Amino acid sequence: MKPAAFDYVVPRTVPEAVAALGDAGRKAQVLAGGQSLILEMHLQRIRPELVVDINRIAGLDRLSVEGDTLRVGALVRHSVFESAQSAPGPLGALFARAVVNIAHPPIRSRGTMVGSFAWAHPASEWCAIGTALDADIEVHGLEGKRVVAARDYFHGPYRTARRPQELITAVRFPLLGDDTGVGFIEHRRTHFCFAQVAVAAALTVRDGVIGEARIGLVNCADRPLRAGAAERALIGVEVGPPVDGHRLPDGHPFAHAGRIAATQDAAPLAEPFADVEYKRHAIAVLVGRTLCQAANDQRSRLAQPKGDHK
Amino acid sequence: MKITLTVNGEAYPLDVEPRRILADVLREDCRLTGTHLGCEHGICGACTVLVDGEAVRSCLMFAVQCDGSSVRTVEGLAGPDGEPHPLQRAFSAEHALQCGFCTPGFLMVAAGALEADPAIGDSPERVDGLVGSNICRCTGYEPIRRAILRAAREQTEGERDGGNR
Ligand SMILES: Cc1cc2nc3c(=O)[nH]c(=O)nc-3n(C[C@H](O)[C@H](O)[C@H](O)COP(=O)(O)OP(=O)(O)OC[C@H]3O[C@@H](n4cnc5c(N)ncnc54)[C@H](O)[C@@H]3O)c2cc1C
Ligand code: FES
Ligand code: FES
Numbered sequence: 001m002k003p004a005a006f007d008y009v010v011p012r013t014v015p016e017a018v019a020a021l022g023d024a025g026r027k028a029q030v031l032a033g034g035q036s037l038i039l040e041m042h043l044q045r046i047r048p049e050l051v052v053d054i055n056r057i058a059g060l061d062r063l064s065v066e067g068d069t070l071r072v073g074a075l076v077r078h079s080v081f082e083s084a085q086s087a088p089g090p091l092g093a094l095f096a097r098a099v100v101n102i103a104h105p106p107i108r109s110r111g112t113m114v115g116s117f118a119w120a121h122p123a124s125e126w127c128a129i130g131t132a133l134d135a136d137i138e139v140h141g142l143e144g145k146r147v148v149a150a151r152d153y154f155h156g157p158y159r160t161a162r163r164p165q166e167l168i169t170a171v172r173f174p175l176l177g178d179d180t181g182v183g184f185i186e187h188r189r190t191h192f193c194f195a196q197v198a199v200a201a202a203l204t205v206r207d208g209v210i211g212e213a214r215i216g217l218v219n220c221a222d223r224p225l226r227a228g229a230a231e232r233a234l235i236g237v238e239v240g241p242p243v244d245g246h247r248l249p250d251g252h253p254f255a256h257a258g259r260i261a262a263t264q265d266a267a268p269l270a271e272p273f274a275d276v277e278y279k280r281h282a283i284a285v286l287v288g289r290t291l292c293q294a295a296n297d298q299r300s301r302l303a304q305p306k307g308d309h310k
Numbered sequence: 311m312k313i314t315l316t317v318n319g320e321a322y323p324l325d326v327e328p329r330r331i332l333a334d335v336l337r338e339d340c341r342l343t344g345t346h347l348g349c350e351h352g353i354c355g356a357c358t359v360l361v362d363g364e365a366v367r368s369c370l371m372f373a374v375q376c377d378g379s380s381v382r383t384v385e386g387l388a389g390p391d392g393e394p395h396p397l398q399r400a401f402s403a404e405h406a407l408q409c410g411f412c413t414p415g416f417l418m419v420a421a422g423a424l425e426a427d428p429a430i431g432d433s434p435e436r437v438d439g440l441v442g443s444n445i446c447r448c449t450g451y452e453p454i455r456r457a458i459l460r461a462a463r464e465q466t467e468g469e470r471d472g473g474n475r
Contacts, residue, residue: 008311008328008374031375035352038331038370042350051328053375104443106358106365106419191442192353 003041010053014140014169017054021165022142026050030167032074033111035103036119060169063087069136070173074115078108090202091133091175093297094182098125098200101186114168117153120160122269123194123219125186127154131224132200132216135173141166154223179211180204181298183290186218187282189273195219196274197282199261199290203239205298210234215257215290220266220283230261230287242296245289254295258287313377317342318386328374333357335373336383344384344414348445355444358415359383365422384414387421396468397421397461406457408448415444420458424465431462 007026011017021028029048031037032055040046054060054074061075063086070087080086084096102108102116102125116126117137127150129135135150139162153161162168176182186198198218204211213234215227237253248255261283268279315322315335322340331350336342336359348354350369357368360382387395397417400406407413419440423430430436441455 002331002334003329005327005329008372031372034372034375035367035370038372039351042369051372055375100439103352104355105423105439106355106367106443107352107370109364110366110370192445 001042001044003038004044004047006048007050008053009050010056012056012058014057014060014167017052017057017167018140018142018165020050020052021167023050028052028164030054030118032115032118033077035107035111036115036121054167065175066172068175070175072113072171072173074112074167074169076113078102078111078113078116079105081113082108087173087175089176089178090180090182090297090301091173094129094176094184094200094202097182097184098129098186098198101125101184101188101195101198104191114171117171118160118162118168120154120158120223121194122157122222122224123198124224125184125195125198125200125218128198128216128218128224129184129200130171130173130216131226132202132214133173133176135171137162137168138170138172139163139166139168145169150224151226156222176202177204178301179206179298181294181296181301183293183297185286185290185293187286196271197268197279197286199283199286201287201290201294203234203291203294203298205239205295208238208240210237210239213257213291215261215265215287217261217266217283217287220261220268220279222267222269225265225267227257227261227265227287229264230257233257233260234291239295239298242299243292245292248288248292252288254288254291255284257291258284261287311374313374315340315373315376316380318382319380324373326373328372330373331369332359332361332371332373332376332381333368336368336381342383342385346411346414348411353445354412354415355419356412356415358418358444360418360422363422363425365419382418382421384417387417395421396464397424397457400457400461400464401454404453404457404460406449406453412444412446412448416441416446416454419443420461424458424462428462428465431459431466434459437462 026049028050031053062073081095081099084092183201200216202214213231217225262280346356348356
């Protein structure tokens with residue numbers, strides 16, 4: 001099918017875009033990278049009367065460090081994060097590990113991180129990372145700007161706290177300190193599928209003991225999740241010597257955390273080729289492996305001279 | 311809506327409906343049918359073209375979004391004298407096409423990457439990422455991977471030999 005007819009506007013500023021979206025007479029859609037929207041329009045699952053193309057709004061492509069946060073503007077494309085230097089320290093490393101799982105280079109050159117937050121697909125890598133790290137979503141409406149915390153933002157598949165007339169201008173992430181190690185592992189059927197399950201982890205370790213753990217679960221529920229119960233089980237645990245995530249003994253704290261994430265935190269939905277039991281198994285295994293990766297990352301970060309992190 | 315596309319260096323003043331995707335406008339209005347449409351879902355990559363130097367899926371972009379942009383399609387790869395592009399020679403040498411349906415997309419995704427980074431042949435995992443971007447039902451991908459590596463090698467060696475390609 002081809003997209004149905006629509007009116008098309010190209011605002012040059014955020015207030016112009018918000019004014020266009022506020023036009024109550026017409027069903028409007030923001031067009032950012034278009035890598036989800038145009039597909040949905042082909043399928044005619046979305047039939048906007050007005051498309052507001054934000055690609056020519058100056059400044060929305062800005063990626064900036066402001067204090068101890070990274071601010072990602074609405075036109076920052078996925079491909080920017082392929083370099084671990086796009087964001088300082090472990091945050092850049094986490095993004096670089098995750099981004100290669102998102103579609104392919106020609107889709108990553110158009111699709112935006114903020115568009116992923118707007119679209120809120122349960123299998124979105126960025127959305128789970130944002131949830132695990134307590135990202136903030138900046139939305140602009142006719143009444144001005146408001147900030148929504150990631151934990152309050154996702155309401156279900158493709159459902160968020162954003163009102164239809166609002167534009168997301170940016171997502172803000174807290175920077176991660178150098179005592180934090182990161183991991184990201186994804187499991188998918190083929191190169192062309194979305195994640196069956198993926199896990200993001202950030203472990204903050206001081207004197208060999210885990211002080212803080214953040215675990216994001218991708219496609220493990222109807223929305224991105226933070227695995228709070230598994231995280232609590234890790235606090236105060238000694239990281240111990242490096243282990244191979246593929247041969248994690250059952251009694252290892254990371255294996256234990258994986259089982260907690262799979263049984264207490266996740267609420268997986270059955271999909272073709274992945275029923276609930278299979279997904280729970282995959283979650284337990286992947287959480288264990290990702291925690292090993294994060295612990296190893298933290299060790300290698302300690303071993304490097306400060307400020308020279310890759 | 312009135313727009314101007316520059317395709318392979320030539321300006322095309324066009325009047326297109328906003329709903330029309332770039333691929334259809336290239337094929338039907340510009341009469342450049344080298345760009346193929348397989349899935350129209352962003353998956354197969356047959357429609358890949360370069361917009362302002364970057365490889366994109368032309369089935370997931372509206373033509374009106376490219377107003378003022380410069381588009382390159384497979385028709386723009388060969389030199390003005392008809393001399394094939396190094397990638398085209400490499401695809402031929404490595405038997406990287408059979409039915410040829412997917413070939414324009416693979417050529418363009420590779421051309422964009424090679425132009426952005428002539429040393430891409432040194433990172434096999436990035437070449438794998440390019441080959442994995444598109445679908446080919448015939449070749450089994452390996453000859454395509456070899457062809458891209460061959461063109462990359464030729465390009466860097468050509469530069470070392472004094473710039474003549
Ligand atoms: C073949 C293929 C494979 C893919 N694989 C993956 C994958 O593995 N993982 C993954 O996460 N994604 C995947 N995607 C989706 C891709 O990441 C999209 O880029 C992303 O979901 C949306 O970003 P976009 O900028 O393209 O948004 P668009 O497609 O432009 O918009 C998507 C939706 O969000 C709204 N929107 C966008 N930006 C804003 C804003 N600033 N304010 C308000 N509303 C906004 C739009 O109105 C629309 O409803 C895939 C896409 C394709 C075609
Ligand atoms: S036709 Fe565009 S990706 Fe298949
Ligand atoms: S050569 Fe036939 S699809 Fe690739």
